[in-house]
Amino acid sequence: MGIIKSPLKVVVFYLAFSLLTLLISYLIFSRIFHNENQVYTFNEVRLLTNNTMLLIEEHYDGLQDELVVDKLIEDINQYNSSLEVINTEGQIVFDSNNKNIYDENKYVDIRHNIHYDASFQRNIDAFVRFSFPVVVESRQVANAIFYLPSRLVVKDNLMQNIVLSIMPIVVVLVILFISLAIFYLNFRQKVIKPINELEKSAVEIGRGNLDGKIIYSEDNELGRFCRSFDFMRMELKDSLERQSTYEKERKEFITKISHDLRTPVASIKAYVEGLKDGVANNPEKVDKYLNVIDNKTNSLVRLIEDLFQHSLRDLGKFSINKSEQYSKDLLTRMISPFIVQLENGPLQLIVKGDFPNVLINVDEVRLEQVIVNLIHNAIKYTPDKGRIIFSVRNEEEELIVSVRDTGYGVATEEMNRIFDSFYRGERFKGRDFDGSGLGLSICKYIVEEHGGRIWVESRMNEGSLFCFSIPKV
Template sequence: MKSSLKKRLVFAFLSTILVPILAAILTFYLGANQIANDEDELDQLFTDVRREIRMNEEKLPNQDAFYQEIKTLLDRYQMNITIEGEGDEVLFDSRTYIEVEELNSFLPNLNTFTIQVAGEEDRKWGVTIRANSAQSEPFKRMTDIVHILLLSVGIGVLTLLLMVVIWTTYISRTVLTPLKQIYQATEEMRNGNLDYPIQYKKRDEIGRFIQGFNVMRQHVKDSFTKQKQYEDARKQLIASISHDLRTPLSSIKGYVEGLRDGVVRNEEMKQRYLQVIHDKTTHLDHLIEDLFEFSKSEADQLAIEKEVVNVVEYFEKQLIKYQFDLQEQEVELSYTIEPQPRSILLDPIRIEQVMSNLIDNACRYGGTRIWIEVRPDQSERNVIIRVVDNGQGIDKEDLPYIFTSFYRAEKSRSTQHGGSGLGLSIVKSIVKAHDGEIDVESESGQGSTFVITLPLYVNGEVVDL
């Protein structure tokens, strides 16, 4: 389940406010329940004071006599009373008879109460009750209430501080730390280190941002890697072109100079020179054509014009032609084509280029017998083309690289055996453009087997491999 950073921040804000308030209210509620029973005792105090004053109101003018009557009440509750008549006239103050110490309380007025007492003949007195001790009952109740109130506020403040610390730590880990990691990663990228992924597993806004950052970093890394590969390929291309073009051009130049300088003495030698010049120019033409095809395949501009053809008719026509051409080179070519009619969508010229390249390679590297098999696979979804020769084969260490541009298994780069090093790279590009695959099996001295897999055209559509 995705976690929204916005929701978490709102929750953090609300919980930071509400949790301390709830903690304070709960603390006050629990404490208030403990002193709720003291309320009856305070009411009883007021009742006793009213009763004693009414019972002894006739002695009120004589303060000494009045004091003696209520002294027991004052001692029992550890209190003093002041009675005021109309016009705030003080009729009695027990503090005249009792030495009163200052209460050790930061809020002494909490232990002071004022009540109205009605006497006979509609007389009313204002009675102020003061506690001599903050710990005496029932005056202790008010002190306890204040203590509980202060405790509630203190717990609320502590809870607030705790929530602030918790959420600050959480936000620091889930927001600030990832942002710091992103900053560090950008610094690493700026310094050229593209192998610096950010580890963050949450699927929130920060997580999606970091995931996008990692994708961007990987894309930049791949782009730099690809750019470097292109740069290396460009350098290799320049070096290969220089070598491959210089050799035949030097030969042509030498033979032309021989003809110009009159080295040729007879017609037979002249024809030999001209034949060599012709062969070298043909080789140059092939090199230039390969480079042209390679540049188009690298730029994904290799022209492919597909059409639906019959497998048997197409390949049989091509192989018969090769069979006739190879007779002059004393190379035996045999083939097997499964006769069932099947269709395939391909570019006839490009696939002919593929077959021609594979057959030429087989001849160039010592093949005297070539066997080609064309048949569908067991699923009846693809056609398999196998080109098998008995040539010198390919060393095991060279097999992974033979489809790489400019790679030659024959290291001498002689024009007798080696071509431009682009033929198989172009072959792979053409097969890939037909949604197919090409593979090779070979051992040194035991020939090679190239296997091409192309999707058949069934019920009006190309079948996926």
């Protein structure tokens, strides 16, 4: 039974097995209890032997005649009987088992063989003996004694006949009951138990408990369903945990955004009031105040732009409008503003080598957004006197754009979350680093919409390497 693994196959197998058992058992036990297709009651034997009795009475004086003997033997063989005819003096005048039995000097005990009415007696050498009087000219002259095998004869007893008839059915029903009991135990183990586990797990999930694992590893349809259900439970648990983390980070983000919006606005307001009140009373100081206002305004613009792009992405309205362009001029235009910006600043920007000139199909505005975000990210997390290295490598089917810095680096445990929305490294939460936590998430979305990929390599306090690919036409 262990090879029957599928619950559906178990049901079909046991139904077929039970029907086959019922049929075979009935045939076997009917033969055991009746042993032949035909059995006879006493009255039926009397009817069967009627023609034989008429033949005996008609040819009583010629029972030794060969034709009569052959006819009698042919008759009694039809119902598997043997025959003796014993006259009233106890002399055997005919024996179907011995044609030459007739002997004028051979007699038997008349008391056990001569009856003046029909009678029978069981268990004489496994035979049932039926005795019928032979009447010639209104006078009993002998008795015809028929011997039938015991297995072929039943008494004219209604209860006994019923018992003999239903005994095979009872035996078959017992076998069927045992078979069904085995089937039920197997069915309970392979079907009912996992269904109960599924129900229990579903109830626990409904209550919000997603920790209840389904323990059922059979390799069948139900086993695969249980594993799929358990996988769904784990995915739902992970999804809720991610959602909870996302919600927590969103709230932290709102708090930080409120701070990041309020701080530059307050600074801008203070410096504008300083200009209005004449605090900046010389050109050098005025220029300094204007530079601060410009920097804070640019921070606000980037923050608001990140929020706007994130909202567009969530609403499915983040458009990508591609066109085929050559990479060299495109990338040169994108990096040039940073060369000017950082030329005399505290950080050194290094552009390595000439850019490959291959045909790419990109949205120029979105690609520039990726490069701007990555370089701004490097500027933000690289201390003074550090370096930022920009390079482009030509691979067989794609361009690899790299931005390397010598900044603070990213912790190993944070690398798989660095491209998530609102995520900021634990070391930088609460510190004076502006930004929304959306820049890298937007970069990932844009790159993947172009059919590329983005990744990071980093070591703590040594710097980071951000790379993304652009498929070539």
